[in-house]
Amino acid sequence: MKYKDFYQTLGIERDATLDDIKKAYRKLAHKYHPDVSSDAKGEEKFKEVAQAYATLKNPEKRKEYDALGQRSDGDNFSPPPEWQTHYGATGSDFDNVDLSDLFNAFQSSGQFNTHHQRQHFPENGQDYSVTASIPLETIFSGGKADVSIALPELDEKGLPHRLRQTLRVTIPIGAKEGQRLRLVGKGGAGVNGGKAGDLYVIISILPHPIYSVDGLDLFFDLFLAPWEAVLGTSIVITTLSGTFNLSIKPGTSSGVKLRLSKQGLHGKSGAIGHLYAVVQLVVPKKSSEEEHKLYAQLAAISHGSPRDNVHKESL
C-alpha cells in the first residue's frame, strides 16, 4: 500500500491545529477549485487537496492516519495488523487500495467501513466526472469515443479498489469545448439498493494538426508559392467534409481569408460555422541559377514596393 502525505499536500506541519488545516485548505481550494481556477491541472490538484482535508479535518480519521507514522510520500508500507483484522484481510489484499479511498470509507465514529458493519439503509453512489479528449473529426461528424476512468468499488471484504473501466460514449455532432455528457448510473456503485451515481464526461477538443477552432468556425493555413499568389491558381483541398476545388484569384496576398461557407462545425438549432483558408505565402529558401536570374529580371521591370503605402515615419 502506498503512503500519501496529507500534511505535505496541504503544506502544513504535522502538529497543525484544526484552524491551520482549514486555512490551508481554503487557500489551496481558492487556487485549484475547478469552478474558480484557470489552472489546467487544477481539478486534479484540488482532488488531492480535498482528499487530504477530508481526512485531517476529522479528528478520528486524523488519529488513525497519524498512527501510521511519518513516512515519505509514495513509500510502500504494510497496513497495521488491526486494519487486517478489521477487514478479515491479508496484507496483500491492500496492495492496490488507495489510502485516500480507504479513509473516505472510514466512518466518523472511528470505524472503518466494512460490509458487515455497514448500515443497512440504501446509500446512493457518488457522482464522478472525467475529461475526455475528443478528436476534431469526431466533433465534426459525431461518433464514438472511448473514455477511461478508474472508480473505487468495494470488494467482498469492504476494501475499496479502483476499477478501471473503458466506456464507449456517443459524442453528438457539434459538441463544444467544456460541454458535458451525463452517463446515468455509470458513477460510483450504490449500496444496499441505493442508486448508482452518474458519470459526467467533460468534452475537451484535441488540438488538430491542421485546423484551429473558433466557436463553430474552422481555420487552416493555405500555403501558396509566390507565383501562385501572383498569377492565381486552382487548388484541390481535402477538408473534414470532403474535397473542394479552391480558386485563388491573381494577386492574392498573405493573410487573405478564403471562406468555404457552412463547412465548419455544426451548432444548435441548425447553425453551421464556416471553414476559412488563411493564405500564407511561402518563399523558397533556395532557388536555382535560372530562377535567380528570372527573379532579378522581375525586380528590374517591377515598379513600386509593398512598403509604398506605409507611412515613412512609422518605419
Add this chain to the structure above:
Amino acid sequence: MTAYFTHDDVSESIYLNDDASCSINSLIEISGLSQQQLDALIDVGIVVPMNDLALPYFHLHYIVTTQIARRLIDDFELDLNGMLLAMTLIQKITLLEQKLTGSKTNMHLNP
C-alpha cells in the same frame, strides 16, 4: 495483485445542452440542491425556467450550473448568500469571456 478492468459499450449518454429539458424535481435530485437553494438561484436569474408552470421545466445545461452551485457550497462551506454571490460572479466572468472570444474572432476576421 488483482487486475481490475472492464469494458462497457455505452450507447446512452445525455448531452447537457439546451435541446432537451428536465423537471424541477429532477434538477433538485441530480444537483443535490435544496428547493430553497434552487428557488434562490431562479430568483436572481442564474437559473431560468422554460415556463411559468407551478412545476417548471429547465434546459438540461442547468444541471451543470446547479452542480457547480452545489460544489461551491460543499467545498467552500458557503451559505446561501455566499453561493449566490459566487454564482453571479462566475456568470459575469463567463459572459465576459464569451464577449472577449467574440471580439477576438472579429479582429481575426477583420484585422
